[in-house]
Amino acid sequence: MRRTDKYRFALVLVILVALHFSVRSRLGDERVAPDFLLLALLIYTIRSKPGQSAAAGFVVGLLRDALAPASFGAGALAHTLVGYLSAWGKAVFFAENLMVNGFLFFGGTWIRNLVVVLASGKLRGSMLVWELLFWSPLQGITTALVGMFVLWAFKGWLAIRLADR
Amino acid sequence: MTIGADRYGSRADTLVFLACVALSVAAMSVPQTWRDPIAKALRQTVLAPLLDLQEESELLRTSKARFAAIEAQRDSAALAATFLPELRSENARLRGLLGLENRLPPGYVAAEVLPQSLPTSPLAIVTSAGAKEGVKPLAAALSPEGLVGIVGTVDAHTSVVVTWAHPEFRASAMTSDGSVYGIVAPHGTAGGGVWLLELRGVPYRQNVPEGTLVLTSGLGGVFPRGIPIGTVVGVVATNEEWEKTYILRPAVHPAAVSHLIILTGPHAGGDLRSAFEAAGEAP
Numbered sequence: 001m002r003r004t005d006k007y008r009f010a011l012v013l014v015i016l017v018a019l020h021f022s023v024r025s026r027l028g029d030e031r032v033a034p035d036f037l038l039l040a041l042l043i044y045t046i047r048s049k050p051g052q053s054a055a056a057g058f059v060v061g062l063l064r065d066a067l068a069p070a071s072f073g074a075g076a077l078a079h080t081l082v083g084y085l086s087a088w089g090k091a092v093f094f095a096e097n098l099m100v101n102g103f104l105f106f107g108g109t110w111i112r113n114l115v116v117v118l119a120s121g122k123l124r125g126s127m128l129v130w131e132l133l134f135w136s137p138l139q140g141i142t143t144a145l146v147g148m149f150v151l152w153a154f155k156g157w158l159a160i161r162l163a164d165r
Numbered sequence: 166m167t168i169g170a171d172r173y174g175s176r177a178d179t180l181v182f183l184a185c186v187a188l189s190v191a192a193m194s195v196p197q198t199w200r201d202p203i204a205k206a207l208r209q210t211v212l213a214p215l216l217d218l219q220e221e222s223e224l225l226r227t228s229k230a231r232f233a234a235i236e237a238q239r240d241s242a243a244l245a246a247t248f249l250p251e252l253r254s255e256n257a258r259l260r261g262l263l264g265l266e267n268r269l270p271p272g273y274v275a276a277e278v279l280p281q282s283l284p285t286s287p288l289a290i291v292t293s294a295g296a297k298e299g300v301k302p303l304a305a306a307l308s309p310e311g312l313v314g315i316v317g318t319v320d321a322h323t324s325v326v327v328t329w330a331h332p333e334f335r336a337s338a339m340t341s342d343g344s345v346y347g348i349v350a351p352h353g354t355a356g357g358g359v360w361l362l363e364l365r366g367v368p369y370r371q372n373v374p375e376g377t378l379v380l381t382s383g384l385g386g387v388f389p390r391g392i393p394i395g396t397v398v399g400v401v402a403t404n405e406e407w408e409k410t411y412i413l414r415p416a417v418h419p420a421a422v423s424h425l426i427i428l429t430g431p432h433a434g435g436d437l438r439s440a441f442e443a444a445g446e447a448p
Binding site for chain 1: 175178180182185186189190195200203204205208211212215216218219222223226279281282284285286289317318327331332420
């Protein structure tokens with residue numbers, strides 16, 4: 001990997017973070033709009049070891065908890081789990097395929113939301129059901145679509161080999 | 166760079182993962198008195214530039230919307246000017262739309278909501294007004310439709326509003342005619358985006374008809390009297406024989422709020438019914 005690849009990779013992640021705090025609120029309902037911050041974490045995990053990914057997930061989650069204090073700690077736990085499992089799963093199971101990465105983004109979003117609502121214990125009954133069976137899948141789909149576009153558009157910068165399969 | 170077996174993870178990776186999980190569990194377990202300073206410190210340091218970016222973005226979005234509204238008003242005014250008899254009624258309508266701000270007594274600050282994406286975000290929302298703007302803990306947060314919540318934590322330029330959807334939210338309430346008093350708490354959902362409230366502690370012999378407006382009562386000294394909370398839509402089936410619990414449709418949904426008014430003056434003993442009644446009369 002060339003040195004410039006590393007900077008380009010970081011630049012893509014910075015762009016995603018900036019998009020999260022600037023554009024996201026204009027993309028419709030906040031429960032459905034793509035989660036650029038989680039997407040940045042998941043893309044980071046594609047090229048990182050599980051330990052690094054877990055640590056990155058913890059930091060991202062803790063920062064988000066500061067912005068959503070109703071579930072303090074739950075976000076850190078959820079992002080740690082998603083970061084670790086994503087990096088580990090990518091290494092062991094998943095092929096470098098655009099659709100597979102799309103499913104990874106969808107699953108990562110859904111599992112993140114599952115862990116947050118269960119660990120925080122703040123949503124119960126029908127609120128929990130609607131969150132997990134309706135809103136979270138919708139957010140997973142939008143996040144996956146944006147993620148697939150980012151991988152496709154920046155595949156050279158991200159140094160990811162996307163098979164034609 | 167290829168993805169290969171060298172990334173399966175070593176013992177060090179596992180240890181880092183377990184350490185992060187342990188820290189996360191510790192973060193969940195620390196008492197509220199520790200959580201707030203940690204979250205506040207993060208918001209004021211690492212997150213400060215990102216929150217500034219978000220605030221600027223929200224302002225830009227609002228400015229564009231206002232520009233479009235002003236353009237629409239200009240076009241409407243030009244059209245209305247061609248029909249002089251209708252000009253007075255148009256003027257009256259625009260006066261009515263000036264909003265809740267003009268009807269409130271002095272002592273409030275307007276704030277943008279800085280939306281987040283976690284499922285629990287509607288329970289506690291970050292706003293763009295803080296101590297420098299005069300916001301204090303336990304201040305009421307309103308929208309033109311009614312009560313949104315109460316200020317929990319205050320930073321220099323941001324604050325966290327605990328909304329009525331938070332499981333620990335409570336407000337002393339009364340019916341609009343002042344005949345029935347109770348405590349309002351979150352109830353749950355009746356659909357994907359329909360969150361409900363409940364009015365608890367109503368004496369069994371007192372009936373509250375469907376459609377009755379429920380307001381803050383002013384008891385307890387936290388919320389001023391007369392802020393709309395919701396409308397009665399039913400009664401909860403219960404075996405208790407000394408009190409009833411009614412279901413309320415909230416006046417405002419926290420996830421749908423983009424701007425707030427936070428009371429900063431001495432409103433606690435006041436009565437805001439007239440401000441919201443005027444809002445209801447506006448065309």
